[in-house]
Amino acid sequence: GQQLNQSPQSMFIQEGEDVSMNCTSSSIFNTWLWYKQDPGEGPVLLIALYKAGELTSNGRLTAQFGITRKDSFLNISASIPSDVGIYFCAGQRNYGGSQGNLIFGKGTKLSVKP
């Protein structure tokens, strides 16, 4: 089945640092979504991308839809403690005019540097 490779699996952040994570696939996607999940809660949609090359910001978060349509990245600038959590990418394909289900990456876990 389709898979999304999300990296890094985990990373430690220090307040004020910029953070970058990405997702790649061997398949083309029509939509890329980025979610954040806090412990014990449901994922929250951060950014949705619909066009190749699209660059979208949401506060300190910026995400881009890769021009090959096979990748996407998420950047967090000037990280703060509440950025800690698990970030998921998700891609969606069209099948003959119908929207396919979301394919999720395995997540990037952001933790605070000890």
Place this chain on the structure above:
Amino acid sequence: SQTIHQWPATLVQPVGSPLSLECTVEGTSNPNLYWYRQAAGRGLQLLFYSVGIGQISSEVPQNLSASRPQDRQFILSSKKLLLSDSGFYLCAAGLYEQYFGPGTRLTVT
């Protein structure tokens, strides 16, 4: 904007007992609805999705079933729980963008 409710928030059930988890959606009509399971805080596995009342598609054959008796109600059920059914169950709604509920933590003992 839509709001997704899930009930109950947590559940501890013995092996072999039945299960019923409920998801209701506000703020939208005729949404696509989804049930996911998440193990150990990572990796969402799609279990079922529905594009309309009474229309259920299963992604993974297993011990669970789903039903959609009303437009904005989605139910996940089991007749006999297994230990492997433990996990965090998430309901989602939407088409191009999926929005998630708060989840149900199920522990099968």
